[in-house]
Amino acid sequence: MLSIYTTENIVTSIFQDSDNRYDAWYDFITKLRPTMNVLLNEDTDYEENDYNPVYMFEKDYDIDIEPEFLDEVGENAYLSLVMSLAPDVINDPHAIFLLDIDESQAKIISEKYGVICHSFNSSPSSNPIFQEGIEKNVEKKEKGRGWHELLPVDAVSPSNSLVFVDRYLFSKDSDGITGQDGINNAYEVLNRILPAKLGVDYHILFVFDASTLSIHSGDTFENIAKQLNKLVVRLARPYNIIMESVSIDHNDMNYDETHNRRILSNYFIVRVDRSLKAFRPTHSLYSQSMFLDWGASKGIIHSKRSDVPAKALGKYIKEVKIAIGQLKKSVGQVPFAKNGEILPIKDISHRFIC
Structure with a gap:
C-alpha cells in the first residue's frame, strides 16, 4: 500500500x-x-x-x-x-x-x-514513518485526559486524508453520552491532525451506522452530516476541506469489518478499544486503551519483533474500499453526504476510495 x-x-x-x-x-x-x-x-x-x-x-x-x-x-x-x-x-x-x-x-x-x-x-x-507509536490507557471519568496525549500536533504530520470508522460514533450511550459528544470528539481530532497549511484539498470520510442514532434526540444521518460540515468553519484552515459521510448497517456486506474503531490516515493508524467519542473537556468517557502507530513505528527501528503497522493500515483501507464498492452496487439510496449535502454514493471522492 x-x-x-x-x-x-x-x-x-x-x-x-x-x-x-x-x-x-x-x-x-x-x-x-x-x-x-x-x-x-x-x-x-x-x-x-x-x-x-x-x-x-x-x-x-x-x-x-x-x-x-x-x-x-x-x-x-x-x-x-x-x-x-x-x-x-x-x-x-x-x-x-x-x-x-x-x-x-x-x-x-x-x-x-x-x-x-x-x-x-x-x-x-x-522520518515520521519510523517515529515511535504512542499508547495511552485511560479510566472512565479520569480527569485531565484528552486527545492531546495521543495526538501531539508535532507527531501527526504530514497527512492529506482521514477516514473515521466507528459504527456508534454518533449514537447515544449510557451515562448521558450523546451524538454531540461524537461531533465534539471529531472536531478535537481533526483540529489536532489537520495541518496548519496545505497546497491541496484535505479529504475526510466518516463511516458509521445511522441506524444506531437516537431519533428521539433529533439525530438523523442528514443532521449529523450537516453538523460535521459545520466543523469546517470551526477548523478555520486556509485550504479546502472535503467532508464526506456514509452509513453502513448490518444488512450491508463487509459490515463485520467495520467493528473495530479506528482512524486511518495516509501513514498512521489510531485504534481504540471502545469508542472514538472518548473525551469531554474535563475527563474521559470510557475505560479503554488507545494507540497511535505510524506505518513503520514498529518492526524496523523500534520493536523489531513486531509486524510493521503499515500492513494493518493497508488492510483496513482495503476493507473500507471494498465496503464502499459494495454500497455503490446497492439497490436503493445509500445514506451518503458530501459537504453536508445528501448525494448519491457514486459521488464519493475520497482519495483512499477513488
Missing part, C-alpha cells in the same frame, strides 16, 4: 551500504515490499544488467519496481513536477518521496502536498 518514489542512485546507496547508515530503509523495503517508482540513470540498461541494485531488489525480494527513464532533455517529468511544486501532481496519498535534496526543500514539498518527503542526507530515524 505504501510506495516509494526515489532514484537509482539512492537505491544503490541503500543496497550497497557498508556503514549501516541506511539499514532502516533497507529493512523497510525488504520487510514491507512497497511499490517502488525508481528514476533510472541515463546510461542504465535496466533489462540487461542482472547486477543493477534496482533489479536485484526486484528479483531477490519480489518487489514491484516501476522504472522511470529520463526523457529527451535529461529530466524526469514526474519528479521534476514534484520538486517544482506543480499543482495536483501527486495522486498517490501513500507516497514516500526519498530524494537527494536538502531538508528545507523536503519540508516544503511535504507541506505542499501533505505527503512524506525525506532528504536522503538526513538520518532515516528523523
Whole structure:
C-alpha cells in the first residue's frame, strides 16, 4: 500500500551500504515490499544488467519496481513536477518521496502536498514513518485526559486524508453520552491532525451506522452530516476541506469489518478499544486503551519483533474500499453526504476510495 518514489542512485546507496547508515530503509523495503517508482540513470540498461541494485531488489525480494527513464532533455517529468511544486501532481496519498535534496526543500514539498518527503542526507530515524507509536490507557471519568496525549500536533504530520470508522460514533450511550459528544470528539481530532497549511484539498470520510442514532434526540444521518460540515468553519484552515459521510448497517456486506474503531490516515493508524467519542473537556468517557502507530513505528527501528503497522493500515483501507464498492452496487439510496449535502454514493471522492 505504501510506495516509494526515489532514484537509482539512492537505491544503490541503500543496497550497497557498508556503514549501516541506511539499514532502516533497507529493512523497510525488504520487510514491507512497497511499490517502488525508481528514476533510472541515463546510461542504465535496466533489462540487461542482472547486477543493477534496482533489479536485484526486484528479483531477490519480489518487489514491484516501476522504472522511470529520463526523457529527451535529461529530466524526469514526474519528479521534476514534484520538486517544482506543480499543482495536483501527486495522486498517490501513500507516497514516500526519498530524494537527494536538502531538508528545507523536503519540508516544503511535504507541506505542499501533505505527503512524506525525506532528504536522503538526513538520518532515516528523523522520518515520521519510523517515529515511535504512542499508547495511552485511560479510566472512565479520569480527569485531565484528552486527545492531546495521543495526538501531539508535532507527531501527526504530514497527512492529506482521514477516514473515521466507528459504527456508534454518533449514537447515544449510557451515562448521558450523546451524538454531540461524537461531533465534539471529531472536531478535537481533526483540529489536532489537520495541518496548519496545505497546497491541496484535505479529504475526510466518516463511516458509521445511522441506524444506531437516537431519533428521539433529533439525530438523523442528514443532521449529523450537516453538523460535521459545520466543523469546517470551526477548523478555520486556509485550504479546502472535503467532508464526506456514509452509513453502513448490518444488512450491508463487509459490515463485520467495520467493528473495530479506528482512524486511518495516509501513514498512521489510531485504534481504540471502545469508542472514538472518548473525551469531554474535563475527563474521559470510557475505560479503554488507545494507540497511535505510524506505518513503520514498529518492526524496523523500534520493536523489531513486531509486524510493521503499515500492513494493518493497508488492510483496513482495503476493507473500507471494498465496503464502499459494495454500497455503490446497492439497490436503493445509500445514506451518503458530501459537504453536508445528501448525494448519491457514486459521488464519493475520497482519495483512499477513488
